Amino acid sequence: MDVFVYGTLTEPDAVTEVVDSFVFVGSATLDGLRLVEGRYPTLAPGGETAGRLLRTEEIDALDAYEDVDGGLYVREAVPLDAPGEHPETAAVYVGDPDRLDADATWPGPGPFAARVRSVLDERDVRVRLTPRDPV
DSSP states (O other), X not given: OEEEEOSGGGSHHHHHTTOSSOEEEEEEEEEEEEEEOSSSOEEEEEXXXXXXXXXXXXXXXXXXHXXXXXXXXXXXXXXXXXXXXXXXXXXXXXXXXXXXXXXXXOOSSSOHHHHHHHHHHHTTOEEEEOOOOOO
């Protein structure tokens, strides 16, 4: 699975603490969501965020790291614009700003996860793999 990472997990040493097998596919940009600092980095509607595209099959380990079951972060799939043999979507983790003391607002009614999904459905949020310069 391809995962857009934008915080701690952009560093190889941090990733090796979470999963046994991974590869960084390349630099990427998340269009439609901006980085917001809090206790841990998270995202908010609007703007763009620079990061990396991480590929691993150990999504359960990433979910545990991001405390998806506890509701600290939600994992959502967004369209992936990448040449070559890539999946059509990339996973993105979005942290609950209320729990992370982050200055971010996700509009709409209902629980945090539903508001995130609503924004992703309404806006053109996508991950773009940064093309490598020819050598």
